[in-house]
Amino acid sequence: MLARAARGTGALLLRGLNILIPVLDRIRYVQSLKEIVINVPEQSAVTLDNVTLQIDGVLYLRIMDPYKASYGVEDPEYAVTQLAQTTMRSELGKLSLDKVFRERESLNASIVDAINQAADCWGIRCLRYEIKDIHVPPRVKESMQMQVEAERRKRATVLESEGTRESAINVAEGKKQAQILASEAEKAEQINQAAGEASAVLAKAKAKAEAIRILAAALTQHNGDAAASLTVAEQYVSAFSKLAKDSNTILLPSNPGDVSSMVAQAMGVYGALTKAPVPGAQDSVSSGSSRDVQGTDASLDEEFDRVKLS
Numbered sequence: 513m514l515a516r517a518a519r520g521t522g523a524l525l526l527r528g529l530n531i532l533i534p535v536l537d538r539i540r541y542v543q544s545l546k547e548i549v550i551n552v553p554e555q556s557a558v559t560l561d562n563v564t565l566q567i568d569g570v571l572y573l574r575i576m577d578p579y580k581a582s583y584g585v586e587d588p589e590y591a592v593t594q595l596a597q598t599t600m601r602s603e604l605g606k607l608s609l610d611k612v613f614r615e616r617e618s619l620n621a622s623i624v625d626a627i628n629q630a631a632d633c634w635g636i637r638c639l640r641y642e643i644k645d646i647h648v649p650p651r652v653k654e655s656m657q658m659q660v661e662a663e664r665r666k667r668a669t670v671l672e673s674e675g676t677r678e679s680a681i682n683v684a685e686g687k688k689q690a691q692i693l694a695s696e697a698e699k700a701e702q703i704n705q706a707a708g709e710a711s712a713v714l715a716k717a718k719a720k721a722e723a724i725r726i727l728a729a730a731l732t733q734h735n736g737d738a739a740a741s742l743t744v745a746e747q748y749v750s751a752f753s754k755l756a757k758d759s760n761t762i763l764l765p766s767n768p769g770d771v772s773s774m775v776a777q778a779m780g781v782y783g784a785l786t787k788a789p790v791p792g793a794q795d796s797v798s799s800g801s802s803r804d805v806q807g808t809d810a811s812l813d814e815e816f817d818r819v820k821l822s
Contacts, residue, residue, distance in 0.1 A: 541582035547574045547639065550589055552596050554645075557604040559612060565604065566647035571596050571627075577635025585634045592631055596641060599626040609652070616643055 554568040573592055575581045581588045603622050604612065612619070620641050627638040648656070 541578075543575050543578040543581050545575055545578070547572060548589070550593055552593055552600075552641075554647075555597050555601065557601045559604055559607060559609050561608045563609045563652055564649060565609075565612070566645075567600065567604070567643060568645055569596070569600065569623075569641055569643045571641050572639045573627075573631075573636055574639060575635060576637045580633065580635025588631075588634055588636055591634065592627060592636060592638065595627055595630055596623060596638075599623045600643075609648070612646065619643065 550571045550573065552569040552571055554566055557565050557567055559565060571592065575588070585591050600619075600623055603619055603626075607615065607619070620643060623641045624638050627641070631638065
């Protein structure tokens, strides 16, 4: 859509049939109501931290009032371009170099608002502004690259240290769990061993009690004393044969060769420890004939002689 301004009367001619007075009226301005794209030339700007940048952009605008655009300003496109450049320099002076790259969107919005406030009387509305390229000095660019590399090395070091820490924590936790499991296993083993030893002691005690009971029952029978004397003599001879084998220290009785006296002493101790006579044992012994006792003594003497000869 085109709008034409007629010279002389200052009337605005729209599309369709328009009547012009010859010599007095003629078409002076032709304005397009479409969206216009204008390249903003590259220019230098100084940031807040005194870094000089070379920056350019693209401006999108539209003529909203052809009359104001024709008679309100001499060259509307040039005026808007100059306004965009000055606004961009002033906005860049408020930001540091790092914020320029991070806040491009806010920078573009600030430039658009500033242009619309100034170009309202020109019948022009700025739709948007986009920064195309930002060129930094070579030294600043090298410094930025070094900063980026240092930041990457820092992140790598931090990540490596965190990995080392996590690894050490995992190893320590594993050792802790291993020690806990080992202590629990040792505890269970000791409990089982103690239970086994208790069961063994109980079994030995029961077996010993049963042996004592059987021995006591055997002693109450006929010739039980003689059998006990024979057992004591055998144990004495067995112990006497093992003397001086396990140690150099030897404790000997006054008459180690007299087996009969040793047996008599043992039986005397046994008789002294016996508090009460076993019921029925005295009757059995008294009812026996002297011939049986003499025969038993003779058999014991023969057994002692056989042990001595062996």
